Amino acid sequence: MAVIEVTGLRKRYADLTVLDGVSFSVDEGEIFGILGPNGTGKTTVVECVEGLRRPDEGTIRVLGLDPIKDGRALRERIGVQLQQTMLPDTIKVREALDLYASFYADPRDWRELLVEWGLADKRDARFGKLSGGQKQRLFIALALVGKPQVAFLDELTTGLDPQARRATWELIKRVRASGVTVVLVSHFMDEVEELCDRVAILDRGRVVAIDTPGGLVGDEHRMRFTLMGDDEVELGGVPGVTGVSRTGRRMTVTGTGDFATAVTAHLARHHVLVSELRIDKRTLEDAFTALTGRSFD
C-alpha cells in the first residue's frame, strides 16, 4: 500500500524552476531514499510533502491526506527532522522531549525515548552542550515522539564523523523495524546504498530514476589491467564479458556475474602476463553519471 503518492509536482521561485514534474510513491514500511546533489530540489520535495511548502502544481497524498488542506491532521501522524534546524541552546533534553510530546494528541512516553536513543544520562544537559551525534539522536527522538506512521529525515548525517554516521544508520534501521515508514533525504551515496529499499534519483528538479539501489547500480562491473607484452588478446567470447576496449597496453573489460574469474583464467590459459589488475564495483555514483551525463559533485 502506498503511504505517499506524489504526482506532477512543480515549484518555481521567481524565474528559477526548482521542481519540474516530480512523481513518486512510497510504500508502507519501506525506507525510501531521495538522492541527488546539493541544490537539486530534494528538500523542497519533502517540504511540499510535509505541508511546509505549497507546490505550484501537482497533487500530494500522504496517508490519504492533502498536506495543505488537512495539514493539522497530517502533522499528528508524521514525524519530521529538518535540515539545519536547531533548538535554543539553553533548553534541556528532557524539556525539549516533554514539550514536543505535548504537541501531539497521543504521544509516546518521552522517558522511553530517552533510554532508546541513548540520551538517558543527558536528560538534564542543555542542547548547546550536546555533541553532534547526541543532537542528531535528540532530533530523531523528537521526530518520533508523536508516534508517527511516516518519518522524514533530511540530511541526517551531514557533519557527523564516520563512526557517528554508522551509528545513526543503525538507529534508522531500528526506526523502520518498529513499523515506521521512513523517507530519507541524502546526498550521500553510501548512506542510500546501505539503508534504502528504493531510491528516487533527483537531478535538476526531475526524477531521473526510481529503483532499488541494486537495480540502479546493475550487476555490471569493470576490470582494468596492463598487458606485459604486445600479445593480441581476444576476450569477447569469454562468458559474462559485455565489452572490451584497449588503449595501447591498457585494457578495460566490462561484464556481469563471475566474468572476472573467467577473464583471469582465460589469460592464464593463453600465457598472457598482466599487471596493475583492478576490479571496480560499479556504484550508485556511476549509475548517477550514466543517468544524467554528469558527475555527482
Added chain:
Amino acid sequence: MRKLVVVETKLLIREPGALFSLLIPLFILVVFGSTIQPGDTVLLPMAVAIAVGLVALYMVPTTLATYRERGVLRRLAATPVRPGNLLLVQLVLQLVLAVTACALLVAVAGTVLGARLPARVGAVVLVFALGTAAMFAIGLLIAAAAPNGRAANGIGVLLYFPMAYLAGLMQPVDQMPDIVARVGEYTPLGAFGQSLRDVWAGAAPGPLPLGVMAAYAVVVSVAAARLFRWE
C-alpha cells in the same frame, strides 16, 4: 500550550539578557536615587522608560530573530502546533518581563527612595500600555527585518542609544538643544518619557505624545507583520 509557556518561561529566566533588563534600570535608579529630593517626579519615569526600551529593543528582536534563524519556528510548523503560538507566548512573556522590571522600580523607588508615585493609576496604565506597544512594535520590526539574531541584537542596541538620547534619558530634556528636544517628542521613547513625567507630576498626559505612541504602535506593527518571515 501550557507546556510551551512553562518551557519558554524557563528559557527566558536562563537568558542573561533578561536579568540585565531588570538590573540596569534598577542600578540607574539606585545610583541617581541618592541625589533626588523627596517627591521627585523625573527619575522614576526615566528608569521605567529605560526598562521598557531595553526589553523592547534588546530582548524582543534578539529572541524572535534567533528563533527564526535557528529554525525553531520552522520546526514547530512541522508539528500539529502553529508556530504563531510561540510568537504569542514570547510576546506575552516579554511583556511580563517589562511589567516586572517596572514593578521592581516602582517598589524600590516608592519604599527606599521615597520618590513620588502617581495618583492617577488609570492614566499610568494607559501611558504604559501605549508606550510599551509602540516600543514593542519597533522591536518586532527589527525582528522581522534582521537577517539573524546577531544582526537583530546589533540593530536593537544601535537604535537604543539615539532613541534614549532623544528621549532625554541621558540628559534632561530642558538641558538639550531646543530642536533636539522637539524631535525627541516625536520619537516613541520620547513620547513615552514625556507622558510618564506628565502623569508623575500629577497632570493628565498630553494628547500629542499619546497620539505619537499610538501612531507608532499601529503603523510599525503593521509594517512588522508584513515584513515578517517564518524562515
